[in-house]
Amino acid sequence: MAALGALALTACSDESGAATGEQFPELGSPAPHELIAAWDTDVRYDGAGLPPGEGTRDQGALVYAEHCVACHGETLRGVEGVQGGPLIGAGQTVTQHWPYAPTFFDYVRRAMPFNAPGSLSDDEIYGLAAYIFAEGGIYPADRPMNAATLTAMEMPNRDNFVPDPRPDVK
Numbered sequence: 274m275a276a277l278g279a280l281a282l283t284a285c286s287d288e289s290g291a292a293t294g295e296q297f298p299e300l301g302s303p304a305p306h307e308l309i310a311a312w313d314t315d316v317r318y319d320g321a322g323l324p325p326g327e328g329t330r331d332q333g334a335l336v337y338a339e340h341c342v343a344c345h346g347e348t349l350r351g352v353e354g355v356q357g358g359p360l361i362g363a364g365q366t367v368t369q370h371w372p373y374a375p376t377f378f379d380y381v382r383r384a385m386p387f388n389a390p391g392s393l394s395d396d397e398i399y400g401l402a403a404y405i406f407a408e409g410g411i412y413p414a415d416r417p418m419n420a421a422t423l424t425a426m427e428m429p430n431r432d433n434f435v436p437d438p439r440p441d442v443k
């Protein structure tokens with residue numbers, strides 16, 4: 274935790290220039306760039322930055338059963354009274370409402386499982402993508418998922434997003 278705190282502080286100081294080591298000499302030490310790079314993994318919507326590795330639907334189903342089912346449900350459509358919410362099906366779900374598939378990798382690697390973010394391997398996340406997208410009916414169940422296949426996916430509603438003209442919306 275202390276290391277992360279120091280990283281956060283250093284990352285902030287890079288941007289604002291406000292909080293520097295000189296200003297707060299008692300707080301941590303400057304984080305080397307390699308450390309920040311390893312911590313701040315960055316996969317772009319177009320697939321840039323996706324790591325090597327691969328996972329199948331069946332492998333993903335096992336990972337899901339162990340790490341995701343409690344909050345997202347047996348059918349991936351959420352659990353009554355639990356905050357995970359649906360991942361597939363109607364509504365603002367991953368398969369219906371996300372324009373780019375690689376974002377799934379970036380999000381899950383950073384944020385899920387909610388109670389242990391950062392704990393999954395790259396292969397496990399590829400397997401989860403294969404499983405969840407197959408269950409959502411937008412990916413063949415027998416095709417392994419990797420950087421190339423994830424990048425090649427066309428999400429169903431990709432072309433149905435429109436720019437929001439309101440000036441206060443970025």
Ligand code: HEC
Binds near residue numbers: 345367381387393
């Ligand atoms: C302890 C409960 C919990 C577990 C376990 C969990 N999640 Fe979640 N998940 C959440 C919550 C809560 C959110 C909403 C987070 C938010 O909006 O900030 C969420 C959101 C998501 C989203 C974004 C959904 C969207 O459309 O915005 C994805 C994708 C996701 N989880 C995938 C997974 C996967 C894959 C696993 C297993 C590796 C997993 N989650 C395990 C609670 C959980």
